[in-house]
Amino acid sequence: MSPVDTVGTKEGCLCFAALQVGYYNGKCTNTSADVETIVKNSRTSQFATDAMIIGQLIRLQFHDIFVRGCDASILLDGKSKEKNAAPNLNLKGYNIIDNAKSFVENECGTGIVSCADNIIVAIREAVVLFYSVTTGRRDGLISNKTKAELLLPAAEISVTDFIILFGNLGLNVSDMVLLIGGHTVGVAHCSSFQDRLYNYSNTGKAEPTMDSTLLASLKMTCPQNSMVDNTANLDQNTASINTIDNSFFMQIQKNKGVLGIDQEIDLDTRTNGTVASMANDNNLFLSQFGATMVKMGAVNVLLDPQGQVRLSCRSVN
Ligand code: HEM
Known part of the structure; x- marks a missing residue:
């Protein structure tokens, strides 16, 4: 991996300010409940019974963000997609995001909440820390295995390259x-x-x-x-x-x-x-x-009208 390579998207931005706490308030068509409460209620028994999910979800988010930003590109299925890059073969937790997504769609309405935001809210629930997450991301259309293999850091990365890599993301x-x-x-x-x-x-x-x-x-x-x-x-x-x-x-x-x-x-x-x-x-x-x-969740996000809100987190609409 070249340490000076970047996340590789021209579309996204480092938009700490553009994301909002409670972006979806009032946007659900079926309910007045807010999305974070819906995801909280969707905490499946898996969250409680399988403690390994915490680590799996955090790593899933990190690997999503480091390739094209926080746009759920990691979730797209396909042989040539990020999901099948060598550093991602041990990633798990996709089913948790699928479950959270379908629970949210049932409660809130179809095509409203992006998969990228689903990841972020589900992780906050998994880690059981009460920080306020910001939402308003849109889902990316591109996912590239080769790019992921180029960008994701290996365990033996030096501190110097580590600093450069993170610095490139702000x-x-x-x-x-x-x-x-x-x-x-x-x-x-x-x-x-x-x-x-x-x-x-x-x-x-x-x-x-x-x-x-x-x-x-x-x-x-x-x-x-x-x-x-x-x-x-x-x-x-x-x-x-x-x-x-x-x-x-x-x-x-x-x-x-x-x-x-x-x-x-x-x-x-x-x-x-x-x-x-x-x-x-x-x-x-x-x-x-x-x-x-x-802060990491705001790296290279896509904002309306960029990208889309996927109907299935595993494929573009
Ligand atoms: C230069 C930075 C990093 C490197 C080189 C790195 C590397 C790795 C490696 C090699 C593993 C073990 C993979 C395996 O053998 O299955 C791992 C696991 C993990 N990483 Fe990192 N990591 C980095 C940064 C991060 C960051 C920033 C986060 C979270 C914010 C993170 C969260 C995790 C978690 C939670 C696991 C455990 C995953 C599981 O239990 O399935 N890592 N990381």
């Missing part, structure tokens, strides 16, 4: 550190960090900074030359693997980062100040994580 260094705090939930496959265990930078050895207990445990999960791609928790605090909190930052301060970039943000002086602030104050992290998710 996100600053502390936004970037806060957002990677999303790794406080969810899992990574062995293939995403195997080199750190056995052949760091082609040395034939493990990454020297990794905590020795973590190294031993990851080697058990991911034996060398195994044919099975197991998973490890991104947050090594077993008490909060699926809870949005600051423990990820505390873990990386103990050299217990699973992905290369996770550990690097604590080793680099450009980012470790924010890591320390977040590790020291859970309430600060919770309030700022929500605000930064809202």
Whole structure:
């Protein structure tokens, strides 16, 4: 991936101000209820019973936004679409968005609420943080697998490239550190960090900074030359693997980062100040994580009359 490449859309804009809290108020044809309440009510039993959904949805949003902006291009079906790009093959949660979409359409009316907004509102419900989401996005018409493979960052991205990549989207260094705090939930496959265990930078050895207990445990999960791609928790605090909190930052301060970039943000002086602030104050992290998710959700959005409101999130109208 070229670090100076951009999101690749001429149409969208960094429209923090153009999106609104409560954009759909009064727009439902069937009900006076607002869309956020409808999505809240649509929280299927899956939200309650499958804690893994939190991480899956957050990553889905991140991967949508980094390719052509926050336009639900990730949801489109088809062999040549983003969904089938290599970094996206492990993404899950599409059915949750489908469910939220059909629930909203039943309650609110057809063709009113975009799939891009459905993603954003569903995630706020999943993470159970009470920040105010902004809506008013329209859905994109284009989704390109090759573009996604070019733009989505790999786990071994350097901090310098990470800063450039996020900077291209209008996100600053502390936004970037806060957002990677999303790794406080969810899992990574062995293939995403195997080199750190056995052949760091082609040395034939493990990454020297990794905590020795973590190294031993990851080697058990991911034996060398195994044919099975197991998973490890991104947050090594077993008490909060699926809870949005600051423990990820505390873990990386103990050299217990699973992905290369996770550990690097604590080793680099450009980012470790924010890591320390977040590790020291859970309430600060919770309030700022929500605000930064809202900011990321405004990257390269399409506004009326651009794009469309898809009738099915999986295909253009
Ligand atoms: C340079 C930036 C980033 C890189 C290189 C990166 C890389 C990765 C990788 C390699 C995985 C594991 C994939 C797998 O093996 O299945 C992962 C998982 C995850 N990432 Fe990131 N990530 C980045 C930024 C972000 C951001 C900004 C967010 C959220 C705002 C995020 C949220 C997540 C979540 C929640 C998971 C767990 C997914 C699951 O449990 O299914 N990541 N990331």
